[in-house]
Amino acid sequence: MKLIVLDRDGVINEDSDDYIKSPEEWIPIAGSMDAIARLNRGGYRVAVATNQSGISRGMFDLETLSAMHKKMHDLATEAGAHIDGIFFCPHGPDDKCACRKPKPGLFEEIEKRMGLSLEGVPCVGDSLRDLQAGAARGCVPFLVKTGKGKKTWDSKKDELPAGTTVFDNLLAVAEHLVPDDPFAK
Numbered sequence: 001m002k003l004i005v006l007d008r009d010g011v012i013n014e015d016s017d018d019y020i021k022s023p024e025e026w027i028p029i030a031g032s033m034d035a036i037a038r039l040n041r042g043g044y045r046v047a048v049a050t051n052q053s054g055i056s057r058g059m060f061d062l063e064t065l066s067a068m069h070k071k072m073h074d075l076a077t078e079a080g081a082h083i084d085g086i087f088f089c090p091h092g093p094d095d096k097c098a099c100r101k102p103k104p105g106l107f108e109e110i111e112k113r114m115g116l117s118l119e120g121v122p123c124v125g126d127s128l129r130d131l132q133a134g135a136a137r138g139c140v141p142f143l144v145k146t147g148k149g150k151k152t153w154d155s156k157k158d159e160l161p162a163g164t165t166v167f168d169n170l171l172a173v174a175e176h177l178v179p180d181d182p183f184a185k
Helices: 032-041 062-078 105-114 128-135 149-159 170-177
Strands: 002-006 044-051 085-089 122-125 140-144 165-167
Touching (some): 002 105, 032 044, 032 062, 032 170, 044 105, 044 128, 105 128, 122 128, 128 140, 128 149, 140 170, 165 170
Parallel strands (some): 002 044, 002 122, 044 085, 122 140, 140 165
């Protein structure tokens, strides 16, 4: 079994400095659902690890987050894709939790729930903290230039975990990991 861990905002859906606070604001990045479908066809299970401090900041509640994730699941299904699990941190930066990236708590939870080590598993993010959290559990880091990724590359490339590979978007990552997909659009 193969697994890949994806950040959400800026990797799967458009990001916003004002936070994604509703299903209406949750807009997939062009090609991201096709990318997940391609990964699935290539034998990858997909886990999402996402910081969602908008909850602790009072910007939205768990019901709204669930509605955003339902939209993501529904759009994935329409594209022939499947997301195996969504792991989120609801805490703010000052809450001193173990799950807020760059800490590896979400990745540890993925290991526990899926019953496997993340050593060598690809993780895709658009920020330094996404990749640091994955690298702490042995993931292979992939930076995408969507969301905050271009800014991350421009300002923090010297801080990226060793071995980080950079791609334009999630679809480019999927094409790299699953190069021979006869069903690709």
